[in-house]
Amino acid sequence: MADTGFEGRYQEGDTPWDHGMVDCNLIDIVLKHKVEPCRALDIGCGTGENAIWLAQQGFDVVACDLASTAIAKANEKLKETAVHVRFVVADFLADAIPDSPYGFILDRGCLHCMEKDAERLSFVEKVYDLLDEGGYWLSLVGNADEGEREVGPPQLTAYEVVSAVEPHFEVLSLISGYFGSDQEVPPRAWICLMQKRGC
Numbered sequence: 577m578a579d580t581g582f583e584g585r586y587q588e589g590d591t592p593w594d595h596g597m598v599d600c601n602l603i604d605i606v607l608k609h610k611v612e613p614c615r616a617l618d619i620g621c622g623t624g625e626n627a628i629w630l631a632q633q634g635f636d637v638v639a640c641d642l643a644s645t646a647i648a649k650a651n652e653k654l655k656e657t658a659v660h661v662r663f664v665v666a667d668f669l670a671d672a673i674p675d676s677p678y679g680f681i682l683d684r685g686c687l688h689c690m691e692k693d694a695e696r697l698s699f700v701e702k703v704y705d706l707l708d709e710g711g712y713w714l715s716l717v718g719n720a721d722e723g724e725r726e727v728g729p730p731q732l733t734a735y736e737v738v739s740a741v742e743p744h745f746e747v748l749s750l751i752s753g754y755f756g757s758d759q760e761v762p763p764r765a766w767i768c769l770m771q772k773r774g775c
Contacts, residue, residue: 586646595758597757597758602682602756613633616680620642621647621663624663627661627663637660638673650663681707684716685755709774710772713772717732717766737750749767751767753767
């Protein structure tokens with residue numbers, strides 16, 4: 577999961593995925609499914625809104641991103657709050673992720689960046705290894721049902737999502753929705769909540 581230009585894009589402000597707001601899908605899943613506060617990991621956390629929101633709900637949060645500029649911005653935002661988040665610069669696939677295991681993992685737009693089946697498998701296996709038994713993974717994935725957008729995330733079909741996560745995870749819900757966004761027409765997303773299967 578080498579940096580494919582994310583650092584440069586954060587430096588230039590070319591980050592159409594970063595809306596300065598907590599993703600509504602995260603709020604909905606945590607509150608509706610009553611995900612209890614636990615140790616949580618935000619993969620590809622960007623400038624930190626989702627990680628900070630989780631910490632405000634009582635989660636013990638580690639958040640990682642490839643882009644050091646994104647992490648610096650996240651730490652600046654964190655100073656304006658009364659919570660603690662451990663923000664780290666890390667390549668999720670290549671680097672050790674601290675403080676595992678986790679009870680809850682969020683990835684907003686990371687799984688769909690894995691272009692090859694082998695990369696997706698490596699990503700899924702790492703999430704699996706970092707989760708507690710019975711832990712939850714919320715993945716927000718670009719939805720190929722929409723068709724290509726001029727500006728938008730990579731997209732996967734429902735079949736590609738489910739094929740990637742089986743047999744490691746039980747899919748609790750796979751809903752077609754939209755990324756939380758301030759755009760008039762946000763990109764469509766798969767909102768996929770999973771639970772780690774037993775060994």
